Amino acid sequence: MTPFLRADLAALAPYTLPSLPPGPLDRLDSNESALDLPLPLRQDLAAKYTQSLEAHRYPDSSHQALHQAIADYVCQSASLPAGTIGPEWISAGNGSDELIRSLLIATCLGTGQGVLVAEPTFSIYAILARTLGIPVQSLKRDSYTWEMPRETPSGVRLVFALHPNSPTGNLLTPAEVTWLRQLPPEVLVVVDEAYFEFSGDSLLGELLEHPNWLILRTLSKGFRLAGHRVGYAIAHPAIITVLEKVRLPYNLPSFSQMAALLVLDHWQEILAVVPQVITEREKLLAGLRQHPVLQVWPSRANFLYLQAPDPGRLWQQLLERGTLVRHTGGGLRISVGTRAENERTLERLAAIVAPA
Numbered sequence: 542m543t544p545f546l547r548a549d550l551a552a553l554a555p556y557t558l559p560s561l562p563p564g565p566l567d568r569l570d571s572n573e574s575a576l577d578l579p580l581p582l583r584q585d586l587a588a589k590y591t592q593s594l595e596a597h598r599y600p601d602s603s604h605q606a607l608h609q610a611i612a613d614y615v616c617q618s619a620s621l622p623a624g625t626i627g628p629e630w631i632s633a634g635n636g637s638d639e640l641i642r643s644l645l646i647a648t649c650l651g652t653g654q655g656v657l658v659a660e661p662t663f664s665i666y667a668i669l670a671r672t673l674g675i676p677v678q679s680l681k682r683d684s685y686t687w688e689m690p691r692e693t694p695s696g697v698r699l700v701f702a703l704h705p706n707s708p709t710g711n712l713l714t715p716a717e718v719t720w721l722r723q724l725p726p727e728v729l730v731v732v733d734e735a736y737f738e739f740s741g742d743s744l745l746g747e748l749l750e751h752p753n754w755l756i757l758r759t760l761s762k763g764f765r766l767a768g769h770r771v772g773y774a775i776a777h778p779a780i781i782t783v784l785e786k787v788r789l790p791y792n793l794p795s796f797s798q799m800a801a802l803l804v805l806d807h808w809q810e811i812l813a814v815v816p817q818v819i820t821e822r823e824k825l826l827a828g829l830r831q832h833p834v835l836q837v838w839p840s841r842a843n844f845l846y847l848q849a850p851d852p853g854r855l856w857q858q859l860l861e862r863g864t865l866v867r868h869t870g871g872g873l874r875i876s877v878g879t880r881a882e883n884e885r886t887l888e889r890l891a892a893i894v895a896p897a
């Protein structure tokens with residue numbers, strides 16, 4: 542019926558979440574912040590909308606103010622002198638998802654060359670590659686770490702490394718970083734630091750030494766801005782110039798730019814709750830470890846990953862009790878929620894795996 546569509550797309554499934562039962566639900570499946578922005582900031586944003594947003598005009602397509610604000614945050618959060626990373630090192634996307642697609646377009650599309658990932662990892666890399674007909678090679682992760690091939694696999698132009706990884710929650714090991722460093726200059730190394738605000742650990746320093754490295758970050762997690770869709774890339778200006786060519790001209794709505802500028806202006810206040818999230822994560826970890834049937838890993842992000850004998854069934858049983866988590870990579874990934882949500886997670890899990 543639709544012979545004009547690419548046949549390879551028929552095999553792909555749309556990125557949809559499962560249909561959900563009615564009633565209240567603890568949504569711990571997407572690693573969003575459990576807390577919304579502080580009320581005064583939301584009020585400030587609402588006032589800005591009324592007073593200065595021009596709904597009838599296209600957004601600023603240069604992102605100048607945003608690039609500057611991001612560059613300032615990047616330097617401050619890395620204790621680098623202001624200007625070490627300038628706005629010419631930044632490109633902003635409609636979520637880092639858009640940047641992932643732009644990177645695929647800018648490196649692999651139409652070349653027959655592909656990407657390399659270490660699975661399980663963030664599923665979007667492979668999903669977006671396949672929609673562009675770009676081949677995906679994967680290394681196997683033994684939960685924590687992956688087998689590093691001696692030689693660069695042939696046909697690879699882009700490597701996605703995640704620091705810390707999702708769903709497993711661990712940082713790249715020193716050996717893995719060393720392996721990434723020795724990749725030839727024909728390969729772009731993308732280090733996704735979506736959870737940097739929780740891990741506090743960045744490979745930013747590598748950028749200054751390796752012009753074939755790029756760091757991805759997002760405002761969707763620690764900055765609590767998932768609804769506004771803002772992510773960014775940090776890389777040598779030669780790469781940024783091409784990302785700016787590839788993106789849609791008006792990729793970032795005016796209101797999203799406004800919201801991003803606001804949270805970046807208040808970054809210390811917004812990130813002040815990160816230590817509480819980490820405390821909650823450690824309590825959740827300790828609680829999960831009470832159950833020998835669950836194998837739980839430590840995490841440097843705002844989620845935990847566990848393996849269980851029948852994860853699909855456990856996922857369903859949790860959902861029936863009102864907790865939605867992510868069934869991925871052969872295990873369950875559980876976002877750290879509010880204290881009340883985390884307590885419910887532990888109670889519900891206990892009721893399932895160790896009924897009284």
Ligand SMILES: *Cc1c(COP(=O)(O)O)cnc(C)c1O
Nearest residue numbers: 636637638663707735759761772
């Ligand atoms: C959440 C997440 C992102 C962020 O995506 P956005 O499109 O910016 O919301 C990117 N990479 C990983 C690994 C993530 O978990």
